[in-house]
Amino acid sequence: MRSERAVANVSELPTVVFGSRGLVWWGTVSFMVIEGFTMALTAMTYLYLRKNFDSWPPHRTPRPSLLVPTINMAIMLASLPLAWWTKQAAERIDLAKVRIGLLASTLVSVVVLGLRIAEFWSLETQWNSDAYGSIIWVILGFHATILLVDVFETAGFTAIMYSPNREPKHWPEVADNAGYWFFAVLSWVPLYLLVFIGPRVM
Amino acid sequence: MSAPTRNLPVPLDDSAALTELERIWAPRRGFRGWLTSVDHKSIAKRYIVTALIMFLLAGLEAAAMRAQLSRPENTLVGPDMYNQLFSMHGTTMMFLFAVPIMIAVGLYLVPLMVGTRNVAFPRLNACGYWVYLIGAILLYAGFAVNSGPEAGWFAYVPLSGPQYSAGKRTDIWAQMITFTEIAGLIAATQLIVTILKQRAPGMSLNRVPIFVWGMLVTAFMVIFAMPSVAVGSQYLAMDRLISTHFFNPAEGGDALLWQHMFWFFGHPEVYIMFIPGTAIVSALLPAFTRRSVFGYHAVVLSMIATGFIGFGLWVHHMFAAPVPQLGQSLFTAASTMIAIPNGIQIFCWIATIWTGRPIFRTPLLFAIGGIVIFIAGGLTGVMIASIPFDLQVHDTYFIVAHFHYIILGGVVLPLFAGIYYWFPKVTGRLLSETLGKLHFWLMFVGVNVTFFPMHQLGMEGMPRRVYTYLEGTGWGDLNLVATIGAVTIFASVMTFLANVVSAYVRGERAPDNPWDAPTLEWATTSPPAAFNFRNIPVVESGAPLWDHPAELPVVTGLRTDRREVLLTTALDAVPDARHAHPGDSIWPFMLAVAIGIFFITLIFTPWGFVIGTVLSMIAFGIWAWPRGHHDAELLELPRDAAAAGATDRARSEVLR
Amino acid sequence: MLQAPRYAQQSMIDPAGPKAAAVYDFWLFLIVTSAVVFVVVVGALLFGALKRRPRAPERAVPVDAEHRVARIVGGAVAATALILAVFLTLNWKLERAIAAPKQGNVLTVDVIGHQWWWEIQYPDSLNVSNWISTANEVHIPVNRPVRLRMTSRDVIHSFWVPNLSGKKDLVPGRVTETWFQADTPGVYRGQCAEFCGHQHANMALLVIAHRPDEFREWVAAARAPASEPYDSLRQAGKQVFLAGSCSLCHSVSGTPAYGRVGPDLTHVGSRRTIAAGTLPNTRGHMAGWILDPQRIKPGAYMPPNGLEPSQLNALLAYLEGLK
Numbered sequence A: 001m002r003s004e005r006a007v008a009n010v011s012e013l014p015t016v017v018f019g020s021r022g023l024v025w026w027g028t029v030s031f032m033v034i035e036g037f038t039m040a041l042t043a044m045t046y047l048y049l050r051k052n053f054d055s056w057p058p059h060r061t062p063r064p065s066l067l068v069p070t071i072n073m074a075i076m077l078a079s080l081p082l083a084w085w086t087k088q089a090a091e092r093i094d095l096a097k098v099r100i101g102l103l104a105s106t107l108v109s110v111v112v113l114g115l116r117i118a119e120f121w122s123l124e125t126q127w128n129s130d131a132y133g134s135i136i137w138v139i140l141g142f143h144a145t146i147l148l149v150d151v152f153e154t155a156g157f158t159a160i161m162y163s164p165n166r167e168p169k170h171w172p173e174v175a176d177n178a179g180y181w182f183f184a185v186l187s188w189v190p191l192y193l194l195v196f197i198g199p200r201v202m
Numbered sequence B: 001m002s003a004p005t006r007n008l009p010v011p012l013d014d015s016a017a018l019t020e021l022e023r024i025w026a027p028r029r030g031f032r033g034w035l036t037s038v039d040h041k042s043i044a045k046r047y048i049v050t051a052l053i054m055f056l057l058a059g060l061e062a063a064a065m066r067a068q069l070s071r072p073e074n075t076l077v078g079p080d081m082y083n084q085l086f087s088m089h090g091t092t093m094m095f096l097f098a099v100p101i102m103i104a105v106g107l108y109l110v111p112l113m114v115g116t117r118n119v120a121f122p123r124l125n126a127c128g129y130w131v132y133l134i135g136a137i138l139l140y141a142g143f144a145v146n147s148g149p150e151a152g153w154f155a156y157v158p159l160s161g162p163q164y165s166a167g168k169r170t171d172i173w174a175q176m177i178t179f180t181e182i183a184g185l186i187a188a189t190q191l192i193v194t195i196l197k198q199r200a201p202g203m204s205l206n207r208v209p210i211f212v213w214g215m216l217v218t219a220f221m222v223i224f225a226m227p228s229v230a231v232g233s234q235y236l237a238m239d240r241l242i243s244t245h246f247f248n249p250a251e252g253g254d255a256l257l258w259q260h261m262f263w264f265f266g267h268p269e270v271y272i273m274f275i276p277g278t279a280i281v282s283a284l285l286p287a288f289t290r291r292s293v294f295g296y297h298a299v300v301l302s303m304i305a306t307g308f309i310g311f312g313l314w315v316h317h318m319f320a321a322p323v324p325q326l327g328q329s330l331f332t333a334a335s336t337m338i339a340i341p342n343g344i345q346i347f348c349w350i351a352t353i354w355t356g357r358p359i360f361r362t363p364l365l366f367a368i369g370g371i372v373i374f375i376a377g378g379l380t381g382v383m384i385a386s387i388p389f390d391l392q393v394h395d396t397y398f399i400v401a402h403f404h405y406i407i408l409g410g411v412v413l414p415l416f417a418g419i420y421y422w423f424p425k426v427t428g429r430l431l432s433e434t435l436g437k438l439h440f441w442l443m444f445v446g447v448n449v450t451f452f453p454m455h456q457l458g459m460e461g462m463p464r465r466v467y468t469y470l471e472g473t474g475w476g477d478l479n480l481v482a483t484i485g486a487v488t489i490f491a492s493v494m495t496f497l498a499n500v501v502s503a504y505v506r507g508e509r510a511p512d513n514p515w516d517a518p519t520l521e522w523a524t525t526s527p528p529a530a531f532n533f534r535n536i537p538v539v540e541s542g543a544p545l546w547d548h549p550a551e552l553p554v555v556t557g558l559r560t561d562r563r564e565v566l567l568t569t570a571l572d573a574v575p576d577a578r579h580a581h582p583g584d585s586i587w588p589f590m591l592a593v594a595i596g597i598f599f600i601t602l603i604f605t606p607w608g609f610v611i612g613t614v615l616s617m618i619a620f621g622i623w624a625w626p627r628g629h630h631d632a633e634l635l636e637l638p639r640d641a642a643a644a645g646a647t648d649r650a651r652s653e654v655l656r
Numbered sequence C: 001m002l003q004a005p006r007y008a009q010q011s012m013i014d015p016a017g018p019k020a021a022a023v024y025d026f027w028l029f030l031i032v033t034s035a036v037v038f039v040v041v042v043g044a045l046l047f048g049a050l051k052r053r054p055r056a057p058e059r060a061v062p063v064d065a066e067h068r069v070a071r072i073v074g075g076a077v078a079a080t081a082l083i084l085a086v087f088l089t090l091n092w093k094l095e096r097a098i099a100a101p102k103q104g105n106v107l108t109v110d111v112i113g114h115q116w117w118w119e120i121q122y123p124d125s126l127n128v129s130n131w132i133s134t135a136n137e138v139h140i141p142v143n144r145p146v147r148l149r150m151t152s153r154d155v156i157h158s159f160w161v162p163n164l165s166g167k168k169d170l171v172p173g174r175v176t177e178t179w180f181q182a183d184t185p186g187v188y189r190g191q192c193a194e195f196c197g198h199q200h201a202n203m204a205l206l207v208i209a210h211r212p213d214e215f216r217e218w219v220a221a222a223r224a225p226a227s228e229p230y231d232s233l234r235q236a237g238k239q240v241f242l243a244g245s246c247s248l249c250h251s252v253s254g255t256p257a258y259g260r261v262g263p264d265l266t267h268v269g270s271r272r273t274i275a276a277g278t279l280p281n282t283r284g285h286m287a288g289w290i291l292d293p294q295r296i297k298p299g300a301y302m303p304p305n306g307l308e309p310s311q312l313n314a315l316l317a318y319l320e321g322l323k
């Protein structure tokens, strides 16, 4: 090893930083890009398959019903302020508020995931009836796995925030997790329009 | 340098700190340590060794094909075996050798070149390797029980669909794709975050080594290319397993959808393996021409341009398919445009060699030989970008010639150049120059003898993927020549293996910087310590070791009693935070096993989804669950810091 | 040992029609330009590497030298762009030139891909009973453009006769089109170019270009129903054909054999090859093929047929008579 000459000391630097200053934020953003692009690909598949059919939805397939999916979309959008509030609480290192926020967020994602399962019935067709059925099942299914991941993570962070083992590094991670919910919800908006409104206008 | 100046640098010859560093970063001992290590170097070494084994296996498959084709109407292997052979060869070379090995070279070198201690997410990194390994084992286990893929490396539907590919052959292939894509995406994330956030202080973007730029571009390409084939292969698996109809025209599906999804990945894929190849050439030229690469900005911008344009070429693989003519012509234009950035790189290398003082050691020979072969392959690439000409040679041996030329010249020879160049750093031993030069000449000659005749074969009408051909076609002689060439390549690879073995047995010990190279990986010991650098180096130009031949400027103050790395800002690399890295753990391995169970069970039953999800959650839950620390700096943050409404930076200072 | 029939060499550098010839001319341009570029660039690389150098200080390159080199590199990039522009222009002209046949009076032929043979049909818009159905041989008149309408019954195949035209895929569920034209009478071999399974290697076809009068004769013969067996041996052969499994997969017009799985055999006796260009159509090869197709084309969908020697003899006589 070469001889060294010290030119600066970094021991003063913080060890817990929020947002793009930290590593976890970058990791989360990478995964959002990957998952977002994956969803974009399923959406492109949907549009590509459209041209193989005369009518959309195909003959004798009813349009997807709107009730449950719309309620779910509304719940998702309505829950965004909660996620924002939780994120801010984490950034202020406010344990009591973070705990409340996380508990509520877990509850919301569980409800959304439950409604998502019901949404499969709203599609009014099966994955194996035709290509239309296949792609809308996959669009819903892939986004459902994102919801599932979010349930798992949010529940996990809730547990951690109640555990004596929690560490300072978890504060930015909780904030990033709240950011992930924004991604989960906002990425659903175009897909919701595509799957549920699309057959009414295409 | 805007590091805090309040504290004076701590004394440097603190051997207690060094001992502590060694203890903290050392992997556990024995087999357990091997399973639990999260050191980027040991993981990358495994990756590289596994990928090289894959290269040997795929090469043996190629040898078997060449033996079968050496004369007309040969009966060495039948069609069923032959189809598996070329599918295995192509799949292995592309998915299990070329891309993984290039990314692994990046995983080894990038942290060293940017002056940090490990990649950004060490545990995830370990997990990625295991997932890749499971994919490789799955593919070869299938092949061993006569269930190797049979529809080629791009597995066109409907041939690969439920109707025409019975049994589990294609299912295994599709899941193997998923494994390698997961591994690739994990590695890409590592590289991007490591490069953007963990660079040595002072390594602003315009001082980042070209090699690291190449890996950054590659990683971004991986992120946008791989999801496409991962989704496509899941559509295929679902069509086969649960009767969806993505590719079934009878129910509104579309065979061309697969082609688009595959090639939207498949074309960028070739640059994913080729850009690291060029990055290796750019990395070693300075050491062997005694000057830094001519036109740093031009080379970097060329790589970025290649990365962008590379996403606009995929339809040139589908010129014979029913795709609208006008659309196709745009892809011709894009395919020719990409010759410009590629040309710029080559011209810059020539300028570097021309104005430098070349030293003809083995790495430089491989680099120059690679460039020559690559140019030939690139020129045929531009030829087949023309639709009318491509329609004549598409799916013939002309294409086989094009891509072997460009891959051998742009990927394999540069890779060997890199292996000769960095072997002393990685192992602490020097490879023999004599054997190295023999390896080079055998390979250079062998590649040309094998693949040059294939151009002519293609124009004379020999389609690819034929297990035999009739005597009357007159293709026998050229095929025999090609087979002789393959034997020569085989001999060259044997020479390489002999060289490696003898280096391990009685190789000369390597000094830290045997080539007097300018980049940071040569500043540390050979092989590097587990923590890479005793103190994090500070960089003032693109050639730090040439700036300060005698001593290395460093920053001090990272804690040595836990695994700590320095975070810097993304653009200017100003020190910004310290970050604690996780320790070794068995759970990344366990998570990989759970993912393995997930997709392998899916081959047989949709319940794999449920079983796999539950197992993965358990594994990841245990992995991520905090174990509790009693470290002063890790205690609960003071509540009043936030109440004071401090900014991030100020608050962070309160954390002390 | 199988023996390939003698045909014109299957090759794109031996064009026999205007479309292939135009591509051939462009190919000449490509080869020459590429060779020049290769020699210049590799020459510069090797010269730069091997030239003799004065003893000079290490590393340092004088700034003015660096500028001069930058100009040369810039020039090389400009030259590259120029060559590519010429390439694109010529390519674009070529694309337009061969996009469609120049003259009218186009002959339409339908091609249907099967694993691993070609079904060829000549539709007649006026009279359905005039349709011609054959296999693995496309008969065309010279100097008249031929339009192919193609699809596939199973997987993707690709139609390619290099002496006449580049390839076009046959995709299930879609109809694709291409065209070509032959200038000189002759036999041009083509081969399936998209990997399609076990016998992709043995999925060839012949394009037979006739003088116009010969072509009219061929059409007349091809439209005729199968010739009736005129001796007892052939009569017996017909019985073997109809009673055995042959008729489940093959059809012979004018008989109850209406199978659609394998090639139409109405005029099989007049074809030059069997098994999609794999074997010359001789009695011996036909016998070997009927008895055990799997030995010749492993994986093909035709099962082996255990026939008594007398039955086989009669069957061969019958098939030979189907001119």
Ligand code: HEA
Pocket: B270, B271, B273, B274, B316, B317, B335, B336, B338, B339, B342, B343, B344, B346, B374, B375, B377, B378, B379, B380, B381, B382, B384, B385, B386, B390, B393, B394, B395, B399, B402, B403, B406, B407, B410, B411, C037, C041, C079, C080, C081, C083, C084
């Ligand atoms: C490392 C891998 C790699 C790389 C870098 C490339 C690079 C290029 N490839 Fe290739 N290609 C493959 C791997 C690669 N390819 C593979 C594997 C296949 C087949 C897949 C399969 O079917 O199995 C394929 C197939 C393929 C096809 C489809 C052929 C077919 O199936 O019919 C086409 C068509 O356009 C094509 C074009 C090009 C072009 C234009 C480039 C360009 O990027 C080349 C640019 C480089 C140069 C031109 C040389 C350097 C430049 C100069 C010296 C300047 C002077 C040059 C001029 C004036 C022209 N490639």
Ligand code: HEA
Pocket: B055, B056, B057, B058, B059, B060, B062, B063, B065, B066, B086, B087, B089, B090, B091, B093, B094, B097, B098, B151, B152, B153, B154, B400, B404, B407, B408, B411, B412, B450, B463, B464, B465, B466, B467, B486, B489, B490, B493, B494
């Ligand atoms: C990285 C990419 C890569 C590389 C490096 C190679 C390398 C080689 N390839 Fe490959 N090839 C492909 C990617 C690659 N190929 C792809 C994508 C296809 C298309 C597949 C498809 O159509 O689907 C293809 C197809 C292909 C074909 C066409 C098959 C067909 O269409 O029918 C042929 C035929 O000759 C061939 C030959 C070779 C040869 C001789 C080598 C040689 O360079 C190999 C040299 C290596 C060796 C000879 C190994 C030496 C081994 C030892 C020394 C072993 C010692 C063993 C122990 C100690 C255990 N390749």
Ligand code: CUA
Pocket: C113, C114, C116, C156, C157, C158, C192, C193, C194, C195, C196, C197, C199, C200, C201, C203
């Ligand atoms: Cu049909 Cu290949």
Ligand SMILES: [Cu+2]
Pocket: B266, B267, B270, B313, B314, B316, B317
């Ligand atoms: Cu390509």
